[in-house]
Every structure is written in structure tokens, then in C-alpha cells.
Amino acid sequence: MSKRTGTLIIIGGREDKEGERAILQEVVRPVAKGGGRKRLVIVTAATTIPQEIADDYRRVFRQLGVGHVDVLDIREREQAHDPALIKKLDDAGVIFFTGGDQLRLTSQLGGTPLFAHMLELHARGTVIAGTSAGAAAVPETMLISGQSEGSLRVSASTLGMAPGLGLLKGVIIDSHFAERGRLGRLLGAVAQNPYNLGIGIDEDTALVVQNERVGRVVGSGAVYVIDGKQLKYSSLSEADPTGVLRMHNLTLHVLGDGDTFDLSTRMPHPPAGASAAAG
Amino acid sequence: MSKRTGTLIIIGGREDKEGERAILQEVVRPVAKGGGRKRLVIVTAATTIPQEIADDYRRVFRQLGVGHVDVLDIREREQAHDPALIKKLDDAGVIFFTGGDQLRLTSQLGGTPLFAHMLELHARGTVIAGTSAGAAAVPETMLISGQSEGSLRVSASTLGMAPGLGLLKGVIIDSHFAERGRLGRLLGAVAQNPYNLGIGIDEDTALVVQNERVGRVVGSGAVYVIDGKQLKYSSLSEADPTGVLRMHNLTLHVLGDGDTFDLSTRMPHPPAGASAAAG
Numbered sequence: 001m002s003k004r005t006g007t008l009i010i011i012g013g014r015e016d017k018e019g020e021r022a023i024l025q026e027v028v029r030p031v032a033k034g035g036g037r038k039r040l041v042i043v044t045a046a047t048t049i050p051q052e053i054a055d056d057y058r059r060v061f062r063q064l065g066v067g068h069v070d071v072l073d074i075r076e077r078e079q080a081h082d083p084a085l086i087k088k089l090d091d092a093g094v095i096f097f098t099g100g101d102q103l104r105l106t107s108q109l110g111g112t113p114l115f116a117h118m119l120e121l122h123a124r125g126t127v128i129a130g131t132s133a134g135a136a137a138v139p140e141t142m143l144i145s146g147q148s149e150g151s152l153r154v155s156a157s158t159l160g161m162a163p164g165l166g167l168l169k170g171v172i173i174d175s176h177f178a179e180r181g182r183l184g185r186l187l188g189a190v191a192q193n194p195y196n197l198g199i200g201i202d203e204d205t206a207l208v209v210q211n212e213r214v215g216r217v218v219g220s221g222a223v224y225v226i227d228g229k230q231l232k233y234s235s236l237s238e239a240d241p242t243g244v245l246r247m248h249n250l251t252l253h254v255l256g257d258g259d260t261f262d263l264s265t266r267m268p269h270p271p272a273g274a275s276a277a278a279g
Numbered sequence: 280m281s282k283r284t285g286t287l288i289i290i291g292g293r294e295d296k297e298g299e300r301a302i303l304q305e306v307v308r309p310v311a312k313g314g315g316r317k318r319l320v321i322v323t324a325a326t327t328i329p330q331e332i333a334d335d336y337r338r339v340f341r342q343l344g345v346g347h348v349d350v351l352d353i354r355e356r357e358q359a360h361d362p363a364l365i366k367k368l369d370d371a372g373v374i375f376f377t378g379g380d381q382l383r384l385t386s387q388l389g390g391t392p393l394f395a396h397m398l399e400l401h402a403r404g405t406v407i408a409g410t411s412a413g414a415a416a417v418p419e420t421m422l423i424s425g426q427s428e429g430s431l432r433v434s435a436s437t438l439g440m441a442p443g444l445g446l447l448k449g450v451i452i453d454s455h456f457a458e459r460g461r462l463g464r465l466l467g468a469v470a471q472n473p474y475n476l477g478i479g480i481d482e483d484t485a486l487v488v489q490n491e492r493v494g495r496v497v498g499s500g501a502v503y504v505i506d507g508k509q510l511k512y513s514s515l516s517e518a519d520p521t522g523v524l525r526m527h528n529l530t531l532h533v534l535g536d537g538d539t540f541d542l543s544t545r546m547p548h549p550p551a552g553a554s555a556a557a558g
Contacts, residue, residue, distance in 0.1 A: 181460025222430035
């Protein structure tokens with residue numbers, strides 16, 4: 001991948017829209033004040049209430065100093081083949097995927113010329129940001145359903161996975177993480193193939209990924225990273241797995257604002273100036 | 280400690296009372312069928328509805344074949360000094376602490392002759408079991424309050440800790456774990472002193488501890504063990520900690536029915552016959 005690949009901003013949902021708006025400030029950075037002709041393009045494909053959601057974000061992005069806000073109101077897959085809509089992306093400095101349903105998002109955009117163009121733009125530096133469903137859709141395989149607030153039952157096959165947008169390899173992302181008690185389902189996704197890091201992002205919290213490699217946490221909540229590289233046992237590997245999912249020897253990082261995480265080494269780092277180790 | 284110390288059964292709350300009752304079967308084992316004169320003593324000190332709770336458990340324990348069920352209905356601290364009540368414990372094969380409020384339990388029993396007698400009996404083999412608040416009260420320092428379903432904010436001082444019953448050293452226990460999204464608060468308790476293992480127990484799930492050393496999981500949910508021994512960074516150690524609690528490099532085990540955990544080596548083991556490692 002090119003080193004000029006645009007920043008990827010993965011938001012756990014319900015980011016602050018009224019206060020300091022630290023996360024949305026990150027989103028608008030390339031297009032606010034002095035962004036020139038570059039536009040911020042809101043993609044509402046994931047939601048069934050595109051007008052309402054678009055109006056809300058348009059208001060906030062304008063307040064944050066973005067001169068040009070466009071909305072790609074994709075409601076049918078055919079639209080993602082429309083050359084006029086595709087052209088509308090040409091000056092996009094930032095593409096912002098709203099929340100909604102991640103399967104709606106991928107089923108409308110996956111394999112279309114519109115999405116291929118987004119990938120080209122991203123490879124040349126356009127920022128892609130996504131919140132809630134727009135965050136969950138980022139990986140190659142995405143988590144689409146699974147019980148919250150409970151440990152995962154292997155037998156209940158309650159964990160739904162589907163092909164994602166493929167914007168970041170080697171991860172599974174869940175949003176609204178601590179708020180909805182989603183540890184169980186993220187563990188389940190990691191158990192399916194521990195090659196993937198499980199990344200659980202709280203509300204009003206984002207992982208800002210540069211060069212597809214280093215993520216920096218921004219926002220008021222936490223980002224949980226579950227690393228199964230040292231996993232010694234998973235009940236999912238048994239001949240006839242039943243009962244609750246069991247996994248022995250996972251590594252867990254709880255990251256907050258200013259922490260960084262290197263996706264290639266799988267190592268977290270506290271913010272510069274933080275004091276030394278505890279433990 | 281004597282090797283004859285009684286089994287300790289730590290239950291995450293809402294254990295099955297109508298079906299197979301795997302956990303309560305463990306509880307009654309020393310006193311059901313052939314238990315002779317040995318009694319099961321229900322201690323309702325934690326609850327404000329002792330009659331209702333006691334009646335419910337009495338019914339279930341009798342169904343499970345316990346011939347002698349007594350209730351210690353402690354409502355005031357003075358009662359725990361009453362020699363007649365203390366004597367009532369003499370033939371206890373099992374002492375069962377109900378749910379309720381762990382602080383109510385420790386403030387009524389802590390430092391009393393009644394509780395001292397319980398410890399003596401336990402040291403000579405009497406089983407002690409506790410569910411929900413009765414489980415949370417087991418450690419030397421117990422978790423009494425803290426936000427569920429959210430990551431822990433260091434600044435909000437929302438984490439309440441208090442001296443527990445001291446039945447098991449080196450652990451912090453939380454109940455109703457996945458059901459109430461309590462990862463954040465258990466992480467906070469571990470961060471305070473990573474010497475302690477954090478043990479989060481789901482509903483209808485128990486850790487059955489032998490000789491204060493090896494715990495075996497029984498029940499339909501999971502037991503989460505958070506080990507901070509390899510912790511490299513905790514934001515709680517900073518000079519002026521603020522924001523969300525951050526902790527880098529924790530070890531996490533998700534255990535289920537049949538798994539064992541050695542509290543001295545901090546190592547989990549799958550049930551005999553389980554297949555080999557994944558990852």
C-alpha cells in the first residue's frame with residue numbers, strides 16, 4: 001500500500017456533536033478552513049433515515065468550518081453505478097459513512113464503481129471516516145449481529161459475520177462497545193480466526209489510523225484491543241463445541257485518548273509524557 | 280492454611296433453581312442424601328427480603344435432597360453475638376450466603392463471634408457458598424459499586440471498594456458479569472492493585488474453589504479472569520489521572536463449564552479430553 005493512503009477514522013458511534021467535538025474535529029481537519037475546493041461527502045447508505053441523519057451532520061460539519069458538504073444519498077445499488085454520482089466524489093477530501101446497518105452499507109456499495117472510486121481516492125489520500133455501522137463495516141470481515149450483554153454461546157450461532165468494506169486488514173471492529181456490553185461477541189469473532197485483532201470502540205471514541213498501521217485514540221471512552229496471538233485454547237476448536245465460548249490466554253489492552261496502537265507489532269503505547277509502568 | 284479447608288463456591292447470581300440446577304447440586308453435595316446430621320445453613324444477612332429469599336432456597340434445597348435446612352436470619356449485628364445462633368452453626372456442612380447487598384453482609388457479620396465461628400468451621404471443612412452479593416463479598420477487598428455498561432472514568436471515582444469477608448486472598452470478584460457489562464469496573468478494581476486477579480462471574484455460573492487454590496467452573500455462563508501481572512502501563516499510576524481508565528497488556532481468560540483455573544500459577548486448563556490449542 002502507498003504511504004499516502006488517507007487516514008481512516010473509525011468511530012464507535014454517538015460521537016459528541018455539541019461540545020468540543022474532538023472526534024468530528026479530526027474528521028473535518030483536511031477540509032475545514034483552507035481546505036480549498038476539497039469537499040466533505042456524507043454517505044448515508046447505511047441508514048433508513050438518510051435525510052434526517054444528513055441534515056444533522058451537515059449542520060455540525062458547517063459549524064466546524066467545512067465550506068463544502070455534499071451528501072451521497074444512496075438508497076439503491078443502481079445509484080452506485082451512476083457516473084454523475086461517482087464524479088461528485090472527485091473533490092472529496094473526506095468521505096464520512098454514517099451509522100445505520102452495516103449490511104445495508106456493504107450490500108449497496110460493495111463491488112460498485114462508486115466504491116472502487118472511493119478506494120482509489122483513499123489510496124491517494126482522501127480520509128475515510130465511519131461511525132457505528134460505518135465503523136463496523138471497515139474490516140474485511142465484519143461483525144453484523146450477536147448478543148450484547150452476555151457471554152457468547154457457541155451452540156446458539158448468534159454471531160453474524162459478513163464480508164466488510166475491506167478498508168483495514170486483520171481486524172474485527174465492534175462499536176458502542178462498553179455501553180452495550182459487547183465483549184462476548186467480539187471475543188467470538190476473534191475466536192473464529194485469531195489472526196484478527198478484535199477492536200471494540202466505545203461511544204464518543206475513535207481510532208484514527210494512519211498508513212493502515214498506527215491507530216491513535218481520540219475521545220472520551222475506551223478502545224479495547226483483544227489479541228489472540230498467544231491464545232492457548234479455544235473451545236471453538238473442539239470437535240463438537242457447545243456451551244459458552246471459552247478462550248485461554250488472550251491479551252487485552254484498554255486504550256484511551258492519546259494512546260496509540262501499532263497494528264503491525266500489536267503493541268500499545270501511552271501518550272508521550274505519561275508516567276512509567278505499573279504492575 | 281489447612282488442606283482440609285472447605286470448598287468455596289462463588290456464584291455469579293441467578294443460578295438455575297428449576298432445571299438441572301448444576302450449581303446448587305454442587306452446593307448441596309456434602310449434605311444431600313447420606314449427609315447425616317450435617318445441615319445446610321442459609322444466611323440471609325445480605326438481603327432486605329430475608330423471608331422470601333429463604334423460603335425460595337429452602338424449597339429448592341429440599342427438592343435437592345437436603346434433610347436439614349436452617350436459616351440464619353440475621354437482621355442486626357447484635358444477633359451475630361448471640362451464643363444460641365452461633366451454636367446453630369455447629370452441624371453446618373454447608374453455609375450459603377444469599378444475594379442482596381455485600382456491604383450489608385460484611386457490616387453485619389464482620390468481626391463478630393458468629394463469623395469467626397464460620398471461619399473455624401470452614402477451616403475444618405465446611406463448605407461456604409455465596410451468590411451475587413454473597414460472591415462479591417468473598418475477597419479481602421470487595422467491589423461494592425461502579426458503573427456497569429461503560430468504560431471506567433478515572434476521575435469520576437465511581438468505583439466503590441470495601442473490606443470483604445476475606446475468604447479468598449488475591450482476588451476481586453464481580454457477579455452478573457457479562458449480563459451487566461461489568462468489564463470496566465472489574466478492570467478498575469484490578470488497576471488499583473494488579474496483585475489481585477479480577478474474576479468476573481456470569482449469572483448461573485460458579486467457580487468452585489478447592490483448598491483456596493484451584494477453581495473449577497460450573498454452569499451455563501463464563502468466568503472471566505483478568506490478570507494484571509504483565510501490565511505495562513496503567514493510567515491510574517499517573518500523577519494526575521483523568522479520563523477513561525487505560526491499561527496496557529492485560530491477560531484475559533474466558534473460562535466455561537469444566538475449565539479449571541489455578542489461582543497460584545494463574546494458569547487456566549481446559550477440561551480433560553478437550554482438543555489442543557488454537558491460535
